[in-house]
Amino acid sequence: MAARRDRGARISGALWRRPWTRASLLLTPPLAWFLVFYLAALAVLLITAFWQINPFTTNIERVWNLGNFRTLATNAGYRSIIARTVGMAAAVTVTDAIVAFPFAYYMARIASPRARTWMVVGVLLPLWASYIARVYAWVLIFTHDGILNWTLGKVGLGPLSLVYTNTAVFVVFCYVWLPFMILPTYAALERIPASYMEAAGDLGARSLRTTRDVILPLALPGIIAGSIFTFSLTLGDFITPILIGGGGSSLMGKVMEESVGIANNLPLAAALAFVPITIMAVYLLVAKRLGAFEAL
Amino acid sequence: MEPRGVRILLRVWVAGVLLFLFFPLAVIILYAFNRSNVQSWPISHYSLQWFSLAYHDSDVRSAFALSVKAATIATIIALLLGSAAAFAVHRFRFFGRNAISFLLVLPLALPGIITGIALNSFFAFAHVNLSLWTIVIGHATFCIVIVFNNVVARLRRSPTSLSEAAMDLGAHGWTSFRTVTFPTIRTSLVAGALLAFALSFDEVIVTVFTAGARNTLPLWILGTLRLGQDLPEVNVVVFGVILITTIPVALAARLTGGAGITRAATDTDEA
Numbered sequence: 001m002a003a004r005r006d007r008g009a010r011i012s013g014a015l016w017r018r019p020w021t022r023a024s025l026l027l028t029p030p031l032a033w034f035l036v037f038y039l040a041a042l043a044v045l046l047i048t049a050f051w052q053i054n055p056f057t058t059n060i061e062r063v064w065n066l067g068n069f070r071t072l073a074t075n076a077g078y079r080s081i082i083a084r085t086v087g088m089a090a091a092v093t094v095t096d097a098i099v100a101f102p103f104a105y106y107m108a109r110i111a112s113p114r115a116r117t118w119m120v121v122g123v124l125l126p127l128w129a130s131y132i133a134r135v136y137a138w139v140l141i142f143t144h145d146g147i148l149n150w151t152l153g154k155v156g157l158g159p160l161s162l163v164y165t166n167t168a169v170f171v172v173f174c175y176v177w178l179p180f181m182i183l184p185t186y187a188a189l190e191r192i193p194a195s196y197m198e199a200a201g202d203l204g205a206r207s208l209r210t211t212r213d214v215i216l217p218l219a220l221p222g223i224i225a226g227s228i229f230t231f232s233l234t235l236g237d238f239i240t241p242i243l244i245g246g247g248g249s250s251l252m253g254k255v256m257e258e259s260v261g262i263a264n265n266l267p268l269a270a271a272l273a274f275v276p277i278t279i280m281a282v283y284l285l286v287a288k289r290l291g292a293f294e295a296l
Numbered sequence: 297m298e299p300r301g302v303r304i305l306l307r308v309w310v311a312g313v314l315l316f317l318f319f320p321l322a323v324i325i326l327y328a329f330n331r332s333n334v335q336s337w338p339i340s341h342y343s344l345q346w347f348s349l350a351y352h353d354s355d356v357r358s359a360f361a362l363s364v365k366a367a368t369i370a371t372i373i374a375l376l377l378g379s380a381a382a383f384a385v386h387r388f389r390f391f392g393r394n395a396i397s398f399l400l401v402l403p404l405a406l407p408g409i410i411t412g413i414a415l416n417s418f419f420a421f422a423h424v425n426l427s428l429w430t431i432v433i434g435h436a437t438f439c440i441v442i443v444f445n446n447v448v449a450r451l452r453r454s455p456t457s458l459s460e461a462a463m464d465l466g467a468h469g470w471t472s473f474r475t476v477t478f479p480t481i482r483t484s485l486v487a488g489a490l491l492a493f494a495l496s497f498d499e500v501i502v503t504v505f506t507a508g509a510r511n512t513l514p515l516w517i518l519g520t521l522r523l524g525q526d527l528p529e530v531n532v533v534v535f536g537v538i539l540i541t542t543i544p545v546a547l548a549a550r551l552t553g554g555a556g557i558t559r560a561a562t563d564t565d566e567a
Contacts, residue, residue, distance in 0.1 A: 023388040027396075030381035030440060033373075034399055037433050038411070041418035045410070048417040060420070102309045110303065119310070121549065126317040128491075128545040130498045130537040132514050136521060136530070137320030140327055145336030147323065175316065182313075207298050228405060236407020239500060243521055253409050260416060260505060269413050276407050284405060 049270035058264040068271035078255075082275055085252040088166075089234035092173040093181075093227045099174070100181040100226065101219070107182075108189035127179035135243050138172045139163060142244065164246040172240050177233050181226035188222025189215070221291040228280075228287055235276040252276065321538065328535035333528045350532040359516040366428060366512060367496035370435035374492045377436075378443025379485060385444075386451040403438045411437065412505035419506070426508030434506040435499055439492035446491070450484035483551040490544035490551075498541045513537060 050064050072078045107119045126134065141147050142163040149159040162168045192215060200210040238253035245251065252272060259269035298306070327335065331343035350356050381400065385393060403411055415434050419426060458480070462472035500514040507515055513533065520530050 019388060023384050023390060026380045026384040030377040030384075030444075031396065033377055033437070033440065037415070037418075037437055038403065039399075041414040042410075044418045044421045045414035048421070099313060102306055103313045106306045106310045110298070110306065119314075121546075122314050122317065124545065124549065125542055126321060128494060128541055129321055130514070130534065130541045132498070132500050132517050133324055133534040133538050134320055136517070136534055137324045139521075140323055140335055140337075141320065143335060145334075147337040150337045175320065178313075178317065207302065232405060232407050236409035236501070238409065239518065242518070253407070256409055256413060257504065260413060266413070266417050266420065270417060273410055273413055277410060280406055 045270050045273060048267050049274060051267045053265050053267055060266060068268050069274075071268065072271055072275075078272075081250050081252060081255055084166075084249065085235060086279065088170065088173065088251060089231045091170060092177060092234050093230045095170075095174050096178050096181040096230050097185075097223050097227065099178060100185050101223070104182050104185040104189050104219075104222075105215070107186050108192075123179045123182050131176065132239055132243075134176055135172055135240050138168065138175065139244055142168050163244060166246070166249055169240055169245045169251070172244055173234050173237070176240070177230040180229035180233070181223070184222040184225040185219060186222070188219045188225075192218050224287050224290050228283065231283060232276070232280050235279065324531070324534055324538060327531045330528065330531065335527055335531075346528040346532045350529045350536075353529065355511070355516060356513075356529070356533060359511040359513045362428065362431075362510055363497050363513040366431045366435055367493045369428075369432045370439050370496045371489050371492045373432070373436040374439030374443045375485060375489055378440040378488065378492075379447045379481070381440070382444050382447035382451060386448055387456070400441050400444055403441055408438075408501035409505075412502040415502070416505035426506060426510075428510070430506045430508070431503055431510070431512065434502040435496040438499075438502075439496055442492050442495060443485070443488035446484045446488035447481055450481050454480045487548035487551040490548040494541045494544045498537065 048060070049068055050066070051060055051062050052065060052067050053059065054061050072082075103119075107116055111119060144159065144161060144163070146163075148162065152159060162171075196214055196218075197210055200214045205213065236253045236256075238251070238257040241251045241254040242257075245254070252275065256269045256272050259265045259272065326339060328346070329342040329344065330339045331341040331345065332339070381396070385397060411434065415430070418424075419430055424430065459472045459476045462476045467475065498514060499512075500518060503512055503515055504518075511519065514537070517530055517533060517537070520526050
């Protein structure tokens with residue numbers, strides 16, 4: 001017993017004297033995991049994009065070529081899908097920023113500490129409640145005999161056929177990603193010292209002017225941090241287009257999913273994956289410039 | 297101070313946003329008790345009949361079992377690797393430390409479908425058959441990030457002087473970890489584990505590409521919705537999934553005072 005304790009003490013003493021050994025013992029397992037199951041997987045993905053499938057057997061042929069990229073660049077269908085997806089991501093991001101800002105402002109600057117806690121819970125609970133469940137809820141709401149048309153009927157407005165349209169997809173995206181925008185915006189607003197607002201007031205600025213010239217610029221890194229999530233999540237999502245989108249107007253995520261799951265064309269999906277990766281790389285660089293990483 | 301009118305407008309806005317956030321959840325809960333097998337509003341009769349149907353459905357049961365298994369294993373891996381990474385990044389200054397922090401944020405900043413297709417092509421490339429273990433690998437990767445964020449945030453808030461004091465008093469490294477460091481991070485580990493479990497249990501975007509022919513519970517929901525069949529049963533299962541994913545999060549919120557559950561949105565400053 002004593003001997004074992006001695007040995008334990010010797011080992012931990014030796015480790016304490018060699019911080020490098022300790023650091024590498026701690027770091028090697030998680031780093032190895034990420035190198036193999038994330039970075040190596042990403043590398044294989046990027047390589048796969050330069051291969052192709054045999055159209056008859058759908059087996060992957062490891063022949064280097066740019067065929068997949070040529071397909072994406074020249075095929076009008078793919079070009080419009082990419083454009084539609086980026087447009088959707090931009091529209092959702094802007095809408096969520098506009099919806100989130102007054103909410104986050106109230107939360108950070110007006111609500112009592114108690115009310116603030118409840119508001120945080122109110123944003124977080126829907127964020128964590130099953131994602132697929134929250135998308136499906138909108139099918140029930142938008143469907144022809146759903147709550148929306150029932151309510152519209154009560155107030156004397158005609159029924160809408162929203163389900164399986166781009167408008168429905170837009171609303172659901174705004175809904176599912178909204179908490180991702182509220183939280184960093186709130187965090188940025190909460191960090192602004194009250195004295196800044198008082199100073200602006202003392203200098204004669206009205207509340208609208210203070211909001212525009214003082215609060216908005218200081219909240220911007222938080223809004224951009226939130227936009228990283230809303231933009232990136234919209235670019236890659238396929239659940240919402242599958243459950244609530246129309247057959248005709250597809251989005252990038254759905255096309256990638258179908259290339260793998262239905263057409264068995266992994267190389268084409270990999271080539272298509274270059275698009276969101278490139279967009280997000282540029283987006284992250286710009287965001288870093290604008291100081292969004294400190295607000296992330 | 298905002299003028300009165302502005303405050304009232306803001307209050308209305310806040311109420312509207314909260315209504316928007318919770319309304320769909322309320323709809324799901326109501327429809328789970330809908331007696332009719334037609335999904336229309338208003339619901340005329342309520343019943344519990346679909347609960348018993350879902351409970352006795354062997355497909356639902358095996359999907360549930362697979363989800364619990366995958367989430368449990370992914371959580372254990374995430375606890376070990378995520379906290380190890382958090383300690384290393386927090387305690388040591390070394391070359392490439394920022395690169396590692398950045399690497400750990402990537403799975404959250406890039407769309408999930410990228411991780412999914414990358415793993416799918418990786419497993420195809422390495423001739424690995426899709427199984428429970430490939431699902432676990434996909435889930436553990438972002439669960440590690442969640443645990444890492446939680447533990448690193450807690451470590452940053454607790455002074456290292458405490459464990460140094462313990463060592464000055466003669467406790468060697470392991471004793472000071474057991475008596476000082478571990479108690480300070482314990483709740484952040486529990487919170488991280490609860491969140492990792494909830495995230496894994498609900499994951500669908502990556503799982504589609506790593507599960508092969510198997511169904512986790514979210515994959516069963518997606519498949520059934522795609523076929524447009526058994527909708528009353530889906531309503532019940534979806535209601536159950538909401539409960540299973542929100543209860544751990546509510547517990548985690550209590551443990552961390554709300555700080556740890558922002559899904560990487562606000563808690564990764566510096567990381």
